Amino acid sequence: MNFLGDVVAWFTTASHWQGTNGIPHRMFEHVVMSAAAVGAAIIVAVPPSLVLGHLRKFGSVAINITNAGRAIPSFAVLVLAAQIIGIGAEPAFIALFVLAIPPLVTNSYVGMADVESEIRESAQGMGMTGWQSMWRIELPMALPVVLAGVRTAAVQVVATATLAALVAWGGLGRYIIDGLAQRDFVQVFAGAFLVAVLSVLTELVLALVQRFTVSTGLTHRHKDKNEPFVGAATVVEPISVTQGEMH
Amino acid sequence: MPAPAALTHATVLAQTSEPWIRWDWVSSHTDQILTALREHVILTLIAVVVGLLISIPLALLARRWHWFEAPVLSATGILYTIPSIALLALLVPWTGLTRTTAEIALVSYTLLILIRNIVAGLAGVPADVREAAEGMGYTSTRQFGRVELPLALPVIIAGIRIAVVTTIGLVTVTAVIGQGGLGQLILDGLIRDFRTEVVVGSVLCVALATIADLTLVAIQRIAMPWTRRGRTT
């Protein structure tokens, strides 16, 4: 397998691990950008969606944002952002931020809204205010679905960040775009491999986060919803909630 | 970036006081736009149809032999983690700058969604309904066709909807290997620094995806009037 031999050689070349175009730097850029975009999207999109879900208001707005959001091609957002604000990290951030919002909105809304009415009523009966009910009872119950949304958003962002190399940003996409331009398929493969690894790692890390933050009482309840592969979304049921555009 | 650099940045771009959309260009290029749109529709349809043709048997096998489910979902899941532009670039030396290359990539990305939803849809048929059908003497084929499949359809169609919308977005990326449909407009707009093309390409893309989504919802409602979907669709 000559090609794979070349790929191994690429990974074992010292110069590929140094400097601005080295693996550690590109990996770092990629992770930081993805985390920043998802983080910002979480801050902006999750709290309002949680509240709306709790109030069960404007559900159709939430859903329409998702559907419209999924339909916007990230490639186009990147190009438009680059033409307006210039090349580099800024348009990449904007495009990825926009991409991360739909799954976060839907999952947060639906996660909260789907908490059964009896539970809300019991909370009320126990004398809790709406706020307390939301924080102490509903949110923990909605957490699996909300976190599934974070996972979807994160994995989508990591994959799409590769496109940003087209508008002169860095990240792991650099290897793919440069490799294509230079007809260096070893470089393309190496880049693709690194992104795939990062995607899987992102999934695993967030799955762990979910395992540790979601109360065991809930995981017991969700036992019959299969997780055949960690890379697949957890909640197999309404797929419109947990899935979305990836690239 | 530091303030002085940011200021120069903004001034440079402000100089290009390019309107968002030049309508005269649009009206003189309807042919080009419609060709791009047609290409986009064709690329999407082929991808989803082929995706279904591959996913349905795989999903049925996964239902039949439960051990098969995990590896199939893992394999398609791994395919899904490869960024589209990389998959396209890697296919080029094998299948060239052709529609085939674009389709191989596009189909690959539909598989995870379709298989997972077909499996989930069929799995979601309540056991007592299946037992009732058995009790009524339905053969397993009849059971599948008359009972399981119709009940699974809402989730399956939800998957098709997502696959279609996702594919429409992904088709734009295939512009980097000379395909792309509306993505060609966007890429050309990038290369020529011509906003109109980018705007037209993206707006039509979103419109196409929205219409496709609504059409599938309509089909679902017409074909399955008993579905009572809640807030999630």
Next chain:
Amino acid sequence: MRKHGGRLVLPALVLTLALVAAACGGSDNKSSTATTQAKESITMAAFNFSESAILANIYGKALQSKGYKVTFKPNLGTREVVQPALLKGEVDSYVTYAATELTFLNIPGDAGQATPDVQQTVTRLRDAYAPKGISVLDASQAIDANAFAVTKATADKDKLTKMSDLAPYAAHMTLGGPPECPTRPFCLSGLEKVYGLKFKTFKALDAGGPLSKNALANGDVDVALIFSSDGAVEARNFVILEDDKHLQNADNVVPILRTPKVNDEIKGIWNSISAKLTTADLVSMNKKADVDKADPDALAEQWLRDHGFSV
């Protein structure tokens, strides 16, 4: 969504059908130009910068008016992507630049050396491509070579007029160019070898397009690769540094075509176009494309009409 679902069904279906019908209907306009003789079909590719699209349109449309069925594939990519497509027959032709094309073939010895002499370079290119089944037609006097530019401010500050002037400053400067620049002899590797320039960093942008020019203008890069036929140099306050050590060679415009597609008519038309095309034409068309956002096909048609070709 449920409440409004029913009302949306009919409009949605109608809209979809209308869109699809319109889309399908839009493609049938080529049949009106069919002539009685069936002439062959030719796919013209172009690189991912606008001058290439203009050139492809000039040569391609001239054939179209004679009844050839010409398909255009603009923005296909870099030479690294387009040339293999030509060799494999996925595309039939593209308009290239003699010296860079020859150097790209990486042929050892003199046979693969591009020189400032266009005849010599083109002959070598022709000989190199003949066994590969590619015909190299006549080259034009129009030239477009790599050029490196700085902003007027930088040029004034560091007193830069030619490439060698960069030597003391390069280590603190960022070079911007297309992603394939690092591996191209007329780009980064040549800058190092011939001028001894080692830049602080290299930023991958595009091939002399908006990304590069905007990056140069707003200071994201200090030196940028643009094309010598760029039309916006004055308008953008750029200064092209003189290639005093002659890194660049005879990058004359020359169309190449797969040999099976060549016939006397095509040769006649294309050689005639090449004879009439000048660098000034390129600069003027590039300017219109860059500043006025004129379409490559419109510019091509205008050029053809102005020079006595039917469109």
